[in-house]
Amino acid sequence: MTLPTSIHNSAVEKAIENAKTLSPFTDADWLLSIKAAAEHIKPSDDKITLNDVGPKAIAKTIDHTLLKLDATEAQIRQLCVEAKEDDFMSVCVRLPHVPLCASLLSASTVLIACVIGFHEGTYSTPTKVAESIDAVRAGASELDVVLNWPALQSGQYSSIFTELAAIRLACPHPTTLKIIFETSQLSESGILAACQLAAAAGFDFVKTSTGFNGRGASVRDVQLMRAASKWYASDDGVKLLRKAGKSLGTKVPMKVKASGGVRTFADAVKMLEIGAERIGASSGKVIVKEAKEGKTSSGAAAGAESY
Numbered sequence: 202m203t204l205p206t207s208i209h210n211s212a213v214e215k216a217i218e219n220a221k222t223l224s225p226f227t228d229a230d231w232l233l234s235i236k237a238a239a240e241h242i243k244p245s246d247d248k249i250t251l252n253d254v255g256p257k258a259i260a261k262t263i264d265h266t267l268l269k270l271d272a273t274e275a276q277i278r279q280l281c282v283e284a285k286e287d288d289f290m291s292v293c294v295r296l297p298h299v300p301l302c303a304s305l306l307s308a309s310t311v312l313i314a315c316v317i318g319f320h321e322g323t324y325s326t327p328t329k330v331a332e333s334i335d336a337v338r339a340g341a342s343e344l345d346v347v348l349n350w351p352a353l354q355s356g357q358y359s360s361i362f363t364e365l366a367a368i369r370l371a372c373p374h375p376t377t378l379k380i381i382f383e384t385s386q387l388s389e390s391g392i393l394a395a396c397q398l399a400a401a402a403g404f405d406f407v408k409t410s411t412g413f414n415g416r417g418a419s420v421r422d423v424q425l426m427r428a429a430s431k432w433y434a435s436d437d438g439v440k441l442l443r444k445a446g447k448s449l450g451t452k453v454p455m456k457v458k459a460s461g462g463v464r465t466f467a468d469a470v471k472m473l474e475i476g477a478e479r480i481g482a483s484s485g486k487v488i489v490k491e492a493k494e495g496k497t498s499s500g501a502a503a504g505a506e507s508y
């Protein structure tokens with residue numbers, strides 16, 4: 202599935218060069234813009250009334266996830282069997298497992314999500330763009346890209362924007378792009394900064410956690426990410442993003458994927474009620490089993506709710 206090296210390299214270089222032309226903003230410009238937006242973003246405690254929390258509906262919110270480095274072929278095969286049985290939204294795996302998943306799931310409606318730059322996020326931009334291209338060519342229709350959060354913490358906003366925009370250019374729609382923040386490692390202002398860069402780069406989802414570092418999804422993270430995503434799709438939000446680049450910004454809000462520590466049906470419902478539209482979980486089977494048993498959120502376990 203890998204492209205010949207010369208074509209591959211030129212696709213990666215082209216995406217990065219083109220991404221660099223999308224915004225003249227310096228790190229200082231991005232910081233000012235992030236601070237200006239923060240004034241307008243107000244997370245809310247409002248809960249959404251969910252129309253359907255039956256097992257089928259719940260399964261279609263779940264990316265059935267197996268990301269252990271030592272996952273075996275047998276475990277990946279089992280993941281795909283389970284994904285077809287319960288009709289999960291996707292399986293979420295590492296790049297080496299994408300071709301096998303593609304062959305096992307070709308006749309099903311289950312999508313393939315591939316993690317990129319997992320789990321540290323600090324791989325070089327060319328490596329992450331190349332991985333993204335390879336994953337799509339191997340059959341992934343969704344990419345869960347780990348933010349270079351250490352770079353974000355040191356204020357390297359321009360390089361992060363370039364990285365995300367290059368991945369978007371290399372993997373246009375219909376590929377769905379999610380950015381994993383690793384929210385446990387970020388302050389609230391860091392989360393807001395990451396939301397702005399993701400919105401500017403045209404990502405489809407913001408996602409809380411890898412499940413490999415610190416606590417998982419928290420209610421507050423999801424509320425903040427949802428509020429920011431909605432604001433960046435508002436008239437004022439799009440106007441602000443257009444100052445960073447004339448082609449940036451869209452009226453379609455990014456969705457929120459809650460991941461990390463979502464272990465029970467109650468955890469999943471809790472996240473959906475506050476606006477998450479996708480759940481990333483290695484406990485998808487348990488969640489659907491509990492949905493079948495009709496366990497309600499009053500039986501909430503620790504996990505996601507406790508953060």
Ligand SMILES: O=C[C@H](O)COP(=O)(O)O
Binds near residue numbers: 411460
């Ligand atoms: O992307 C999803 C996470 O890796 C899943 O984390 P989890 O094992 O805590 O469910």
